[in-house]
Amino acid sequence: MSQMASKARTIDLVLPGREQSYRVLIRAGLRFALGRELASLGLPNRVFIVSDRRVAGLYGGQVTGALEEAGCRSAVLTVAPGERAKTWPVAARLAREFLALGADRRTPLIALGGGVVGDLTGFVASIFMRGVPFIQVPTTLLAMVDAAIGGKTAVNLPEGKNLLGTFYQPRLVIADPDFLRTLPPKERLNGLAEILKHGFIRDPALLDDVAAGHRQLFRDQERLADIICRAGAIKARVVAADEREAGLRRILNFGHTLGHALEAASRFRLPHGQAVAWGMLAALELSRRLTGLSDEAAAYGRDLIKSFGLARKFPAVSIEAVLSALPLDKKREGQNLVFVLLEDVGKPVIYPDVSPGLAVECLRTVAA
Numbered sequence: 396m397s398q399m400a401s402k403a404r405t406i407d408l409v410l411p412g413r414e415q416s417y418r419v420l421i422r423a424g425l426r427f428a429l430g431r432e433l434a435s436l437g438l439p440n441r442v443f444i445v446s447d448r449r450v451a452g453l454y455g456g457q458v459t460g461a462l463e464e465a466g467c468r469s470a471v472l473t474v475a476p477g478e479r480a481k482t483w484p485v486a487a488r489l490a491r492e493f494l495a496l497g498a499d500r501r502t503p504l505i506a507l508g509g510g511v512v513g514d515l516t517g518f519v520a521s522i523f524m525r526g527v528p529f530i531q532v533p534t535t536l537l538a539m540v541d542a543a544i545g546g547k548t549a550v551n552l553p554e555g556k557n558l559l560g561t562f563y564q565p566r567l568v569i570a571d572p573d574f575l576r577t578l579p580p581k582e583r584l585n586g587l588a589e590i591l592k593h594g595f596i597r598d599p600a601l602l603d604d605v606a607a608g609h610r611q612l613f614r615d616q617e618r619l620a621d622i623i624c625r626a627g628a629i630k631a632r633v634v635a636a637d638e639r640e641a642g643l644r645r646i647l648n649f650g651h652t653l654g655h656a657l658e659a660a661s662r663f664r665l666p667h668g669q670a671v672a673w674g675m676l677a678a679l680e681l682s683r684r685l686t687g688l689s690d691e692a693a694a695y696g697r698d699l700i701k702s703f704g705l706a707r708k709f710p711a712v713s714i715e716a717v718l719s720a721l722p723l724d725k726k727r728e729g730q731n732l733v734f735v736l737l738e739d740v741g742k743p744v745i746y747p748d749v750s751p752g753l754a755v756e757c758l759r760t761v762a763a
C-alpha cells in the first residue's frame with residue numbers, strides 16, 4: 396500500500412488462481428486520469444458510462460471531458476438516483492441502449508456513482524454479450540470502501556434486494572475522494588458505518604483513527620484518502636481470501652443481519668448506515684453474552700458508534716416487524732440465525748446458532 400501524498404494509494408486485489416487481479420487506486424483528482432488508466436490496461440478507447448442523474452449532473456461532464464482529452468470517446472447513460480434504479484427492467488433497458496449505440500463484447504462499461512450504479516452496471520457488464528470489461532468509479536464513501544470492491548453485482552426483485560446477481564470483478568477501481576465534497580451528510584454516515592464495521596472486524600486502530608477528529612475528516616483530503624485506503628484494503632483482503640462468500644467473507648456481514656431486518660421493517664425509510672449501526676450495537680451485546688466480548692470492549696464500541704451520530708434514536712419500527720423480517724434474511728441457515736459476533740474488537744467469529752428471540756432481546760436492550 397503506497398502512502399505517498401502525490402501518488403495514488405494503491406490496493407492490489409489478488410484473487411488466487413485467477414487471471415483477473417485488479418487495482419483500487421485512491422487519490423483526489425484521479426477522475427481526470429481515468430483515460431490514461433484505461434489505456435494502461437489496454438482497453439478500447441470507446442467506453443460507456445452509466446451514472447445516476449444526480450451524479451451525472453455533477454460529474455458526468457468532467458469525466459467525459461477528461462476522457463476526451465485522453466483520446467477516449469464516451470457516452471453517458473443515466474438512471475434514476477437511488478435504489479429504485481437497481482432493477483431487472485432498468486438493466487435490460489441499459490443493455491438495449493448499449494446495443495443501439497454500437498457496443499460490442501470489448502466495449503468497457505464504467506460505473507460512475509454509488510453502490511446502486513456499481514451493482515447495476517456490474518450486473519449488466521457481467522451478462523452483456525457474456526461479459527464485457529467493467530470499471531468502477533465510486534462516488535459515495537460506502538461504494539469506495541465497500542460496494543465497488545469485491546465483485547458482487549446485483550439487481551433487486553419486488554420480492555427482495557439483490558436477488559439477481561453475479562460475481563464479476565471489475566478491471567479497475569478509481570476512488571477519487573474529491574467526489575465526497577458534494578456527498579450529503581446522510582450518505583457520508585452510510586459510508587462511515589461500513590468503515591466502522593471494517594474496523595470492528597479487522598482493525599481496532601482504524602476505529603481509533605477515524606474517531607479522532609472525525610468531524611474534520613471530510614475537510615482533510617489526505618486523511619480521508621488514508622482512511623478510504625485502509626478500510627478498502629480490509630474488504631479487499633477478505634475478498635481475496637474468499638471471493639464467493641464460502642466462509643471468511645461472511646464476516647463482512649457484521650451488524651447486517653439485524654441491520655437488514657431493521658431496514659426492511661422500516662420499509663427502507665431507515666438509512667442503511669443507521670440500520671447497520673443498530674445492528675452492530677445489537678451484535679456487540681450478543682457478543683458480550685455469547686462470545687466473551689468484555690464489558691469494556693462492548694462499551695467502547697457502543698460509545699464510538701454513537702459518537703458519530705449513529706444509532707442515537709431508535710427508529711419508529713415495531714420489534715415484531717423486525718422479527719418477522721428476520722426469516723427473510725437470505726443469510727439465515729436452518730432454524731436459527733447466523734451472526735457475525737466478536738470475541739474481541741478485531742476478532743470476529745461466525746456464530747451459527749442465535750435464536751431470533753435472543754437477537755431481538757439484544758436489540759431491545761441497546762434501543763432502551
Ligand SMILES: NC(=O)c1ccc[n+]([C@@H]2O[C@H](COP(=O)([O-])OP(=O)(O)OC[C@H]3O[C@@H](n4cnc5c(N)ncnc54)[C@H](O)[C@@H]3O)[C@@H](O)[C@H]2O)c1
Nearest residue numbers: 449476477509510511512534535537538542547574577578
Ligand atoms: N456489491 C457490494 O458488495 C455491495 C456492498 C454494499 C452495498 N451495496 C449496495 O450499494 C447500494 C448503496 O450504495 P450507496 O450507499 O452508495 O447509495 P446510492 O448509490 O444510492 O447513492 C446514494 C445517493 O447519493 C447520491 N450521490 C452519489 N455520489 C454522490 C456525490 N459524490 N455527490 C452527491 N451525491 C451523490 C446518489 O445520487 C444517490 O442519491 C445498495 O444497493 C447496496 O445493496 C453493494
